[in-house]
Amino acid sequence: MSRGAHIVLLVLFFLSGACTLVYQVVWVRMLVLVFGTGAFAVSTVLAAFMAGLALGSFYFGRLADKSKNNLRLYAFLELGIAAFALTFPLILSGLDEIHTWLYLQLEATPYVFAFMRFPLCFLVLLIPTTLMGGTLPILIRFATRHMSQVGWNVGTLYAANTFGAACGVGIAAYLIIEYLGISGTTTVAVIGNVLIAIFSLAWYRRLSDSAEPYRASSGKRNNAEQKNPPALPNWLVQLTLLVFCASGFTALGYEVLWTRVLTMILGLSTAQSLSIILIAFLFGLALGGAIASRFVGRWSDLLIAFGAIEILLGLFGHISIGAFGVSTHFIPYLSTLTSWTGYLFATAILVFSIALIPTCLMGLLFPLVGQLNATNLKTLGTKIGKVYAVNSLGSIAGAFGAGFLLIPLLGTERSVQVLAWTNIALGAVLLLVHPNASIRFKLPAIGLPVGAVLLLTWAMPSNLFIALFTNTEKDSELVYYREGTAGTVTVHQMSHGNRILKVNGMGEVPTDHASIKIFRLLGNLPMILHSDPRQVLVIAFGGGITLNSVLLHQPERVDCVEVVPGVVEAADFFARYNNYVFNRVGTDHLRLIHGDGRNHVMRTPERYDIIIADATHPGTADSWVLYTEEFYQLCRQRLKTEGFIAQWIPLHGLAVADYEMLLRTFRAVFPHATLWLTDKYSIVLGANQPQHIDFELLAQRLSAAALQESLQEVDLADPVSFAGTLALDERAFAGYAGSGPLNTDDRPYISFTDRRRRDTGAGLPALSSLLPHLVVEANESLFDMDGGKKQSIERRFRSRKYSIQGAVSLLNDKTGDAIWHYRQARKTDPAERMALRALRRLERAD
Structure with missing residues (x-):
């Protein structure tokens, strides 16, 4: 040709x-x-x-x-x-x-x-x-x-x-x-x-x-002029196919394991950032194939080359463990990059530097094994198809085996070592059965790499990955570590006393005051406002804090869906906040369902009074499905006529346009929507009919002893403080959300927000955009109260607005302005404790 x-x-x-x-x-x-x-x-x-x-x-x-x-x-x-x-x-x-x-x-x-x-x-x-x-x-x-x-x-x-x-x-x-x-x-x-x-x-x-x-x-290429090497015995040809199948197992196993480690130490969680790993893997394979095309026809002994590449793969598999340790020294540099393109490029360089050589070695194998097995032009298609098929079958086993067997049984670090030793063993087998190679060649060819790997293993610190995962949270002690199929769950004890639960390196359950407040508000808000909540669905167990808040109201049955079983086991470390809720799993009132929350909503025939979605950040690769118009439509179908849906919506990590789009998407399905706000987080509350708050009933429900004990800790125990977290009533919600694109299954805009996240880490843009829209008057269509209560709640609304302005000023590094706003909040309503807590923190900082 x-x-x-x-x-x-x-x-x-x-x-x-x-x-x-x-x-x-x-x-x-x-x-x-x-x-x-x-x-x-x-x-x-x-x-x-x-x-x-x-x-x-x-x-x-x-x-x-x-x-x-x-x-x-x-x-x-x-x-x-x-x-x-x-x-x-x-x-x-x-x-x-x-x-x-x-x-x-x-x-x-x-x-x-x-x-x-x-x-x-x-x-x-x-x-x-x-x-x-x-x-x-x-x-x-x-x-x-x-x-x-x-x-x-x-x-x-x-x-x-x-x-x-x-x-x-x-x-x-x-x-x-x-x-x-x-x-x-x-x-x-x-x-x-x-x-x-x-x-x-x-x-x-x-x-x-x-x-x-x-x-x-x-x-350049002169393969046409090369003489074919002598044909191998049939049994040896079949052995090369078995080895190539096993090599496919290790290749996909490495991809699964490296992805887990890189996700943990680099904080890769979005669809775009995770794609870097797959691109690096494919690029390395392609480069290896290109290199092999130039040299495979010149290699005089392909079987020795096959064995040598497998041994080198094992050696670099072990080296990758140390490479991950070295890579952590570059993470502080990544955090300083303000340009999304620069961050992406730097992350890609780091990933490529770890994966390029081993994936390139993997890419060498397909042309090599194809050359080994193809002995006749008339059967070339059959032979190449068979080579590709056995490698793909090994890859399937590797994808399942690494995630469902190796990680749960051995952990990530030992799993990488097992795969690396497997490559070395495969290479050793090929060299040992070589019919023409001498013992004097075989022993050093196998012994030297094995010795190098043993020396490398001895030189590297034990449990290196655990140390790396510990370092994902500064100034902390790792008190819980569990690697499972669904994810790696860690709990970190901070030097200042708080704890944080992480899944695959992403913070999910911090125990600072603002986080505990939003967890308890999320669990109590729909339960208190509903007239008679009996059947409840909670999507995500998390630290069990929201779930415990739901159970305080003694509903008939609560279904909790959790996709990462390990977080339930870690709940013991949050017992102070969740009241040992994990001990009640499996009782008549609480059913834990291991699975995907959206899938449960889609499949179950049950109808609920309350649905609470406490998912992770909508920008992550696995949670975007819980923030689309179609998901909300599924929830609406599962809600009873008087039902409520409540969902946590973060302020951090979202541009204003993306935050507005999430609210707009929610309102497209639940037009009777309100927004509830603390100083760091927000909750959307939707219903099938206009929302209504009976102030006397609210006070009565909050007077329950169990609720008082839980809500006093987060300044929500009285009706004014509880209702004062309302940020947007139905009218203000509609005005803020406005018109524009919706986040849908077909157009999942929220999955591709990476480049717009600059300077959104603490939620400053979204919080600032809400300020002009915050309610300061008690809408009579929403609240049922007398004149005195109306004055109290409106005073709280005005005070809360000052507090939010103080939080915005702090995020802008304007401490003086923040103190002034917090003092105005205290002056407007001395009972408003958000400002009091902020002023005390600022005084301690001085």
């Missing part, structure tokens, strides 16, 4: 790889809405995707050897992928009904229900992923006219496709999903597939006629 024809194929396959990963990103997002965002659900989707690729490469590899028009066949595969992508939303709607039926039948046996997800997901993805998996062996068979070209063609096509895949992830994560949405992104990928198919059909005769192999200069 001529040089120009080969370049055309590389461009086509580059674009095909980009489209494939765009589909993967999009379909995973769509399928987690059906299956949930839990670790098992996400792994099931990815495993089903890879299983289809394995099946496609195996089947179409055989077909490629029989076909006389492989480029036309390739074009039809691309058209088939495009056709399926257009029908995918319709298929998904049918799957949704089947999944709901299974949920209702198997709710009592969650593990059986989780297992049934795989065949469902596999059937849905079977057609497109099988077609995708068939593209590589078909193009390799088409491009290869001489056996001496196998390594070159396998390496270059694999590299082009994987480079395209890395670009596809970047395009999807940083560009088209944000601006075009899920459906628009799908359309772009479909157009890409169609254009690839049209070009292939138009050029297949011209490319097919380019039968003369291209011969480069001696300094």
Whole structure:
């Protein structure tokens, strides 16, 4: 094949790889809405995707050897992928009904229900992923006219496709999903597939006629002039396939483990930041494939090269443990970067520096093993398809094995060590069974790397990862550490006495006064305002503080859905605040459901008086599904007529436009919405009918002894203080939210807010934007009270506004202005304690 024809194929396959990963990103997002965002659900989707690729490469590899028009066949595969992508939303709607039926039948046996997800997901993805998996062996068979070209063609096509895949992830994560949405992104990928198919059909005769192999200069590719190495015995060829399968296991295992560690130490939590890891991994694989294409035909002994690469992989697997430790020295530098682009670039450099060499070594293997197994041009497609299939099957096992077996049983650090020793063992086996290598070569080739690894293990401190995770919170002691499938849960004891619970390095449950206040307000607000709350749903266990507040009202039944089981075990460290709520799990009144909150709302036939959503930040990769219009519609369907929904909405980490969009999206489903505010956090409260506060009933309910004990600690025990947290009544809420885009499943704007988060860490922009809209008068349509109570609550509203202005001044480093505003708050209403606490803190600071 001529040089120009080969370049055309590389461009086509580059674009095909980009489209494939765009589909993967999009379909995973769509399928987690059906299956949930839990670790098992996400792994099931990815495993089903890879299983289809394995099946496609195996089947179409055989077909490629029989076909006389492989480029036309390739074009039809691309058209088939495009056709399926257009029908995918319709298929998904049918799957949704089947999944709901299974949920209702198997709710009592969650593990059986989780297992049934795989065949469902596999059937849905079977057609497109099988077609995708068939593209590589078909193009390799088409491009290869001489056996001496196998390594070159396998390496270059694999590299082009994987480079395209890395670009596809970047395009999807940083560009088209944000601006075009899920459906628009799908359309772009479909157009890409169609254009690839049209070009292939138009050029297949011209490319097919380019039968003369291209011969480069001696300094470049000259594989066509190389002599094939002697054929290996059949048993040894089969062994290379088994080793390559096991190598696929370790490769995906590394990806899972490295992602967990990088997420913890770098604080990567959003879809865009996490994409850096996948891009780095794919880039390394592609680079390795490109390097192999130049050299694999020149290596005189591919079996020794295979074994050496496996041993080097094991060595660099161990080195990666120390590399993570060194990387923490650069984290303070990352925190100083104010530019989102600069932060992204610096983070990418750090991730690439750790992952590039080992992933590049992984990328060398596919062309090498393909060359080892391909002995006859007539069966080339079959052999390449088989090589790709066994590696994909190993990858599936690695994705599941690392997350569901190694991490829970061994922890992340030891799991990396196990994978590294596995690579060394695989390499040692290949060298030991080599029929021609001498013992004098084998012993040092194996012994020296093993000795280096043992020395490296001895030199590195034990439990290095635990030390790294401890350092994610300054001036703290790690008092709880649990690695599980769903996430790594840690509890840090701060030097000033507070504690914080983290999941995968992200703070979830701090115990400072403002956080405890919002947790208890979230649990009590809808329970107090509802006339008779009996059935309650709480999404997220967290530290159990909100859940305990709900139970203080003695409802008939509370369902609590938690996606990370480890946080329930850590609740003992927050017993002072949650009143040992974990001891009541499993009683008649409290049912704990391990799973995804949205999935439960979507599947359960139950209807609730109260739904409380205490999810993590809406910008994180797994919580955006709890802040879309479709989620709120599901909640509305599960609420009874007089029901309430309450949801925590952060002020920090959100630009004003994004905060307004979240409120606007909530109000689009619950027009009777109000906003409740402390100095750091906010709560949206929605209902199916106009909200109404009976002041006398509020006072009566707050007088309960259990509530008094809990709410006095956070200055909410009297009706004026409790009702004084109202920030926006229904009219003000509508005026603040305004009109504009909504956050939806198809247009998940909130997932792509990274670049707009500059200077939003403490919530200053959102808090400042609320100031002009804060209520200062008691709306008669909302409050039922006498004149005296009305004056008290309006005085509190005016005082609270001064306090919020004081908080804004503090965030702007204007301490003098803050003190003046806090003193005005105290002057307006001496009983307003937010200002009192702030003034005491400022006095202690002086």
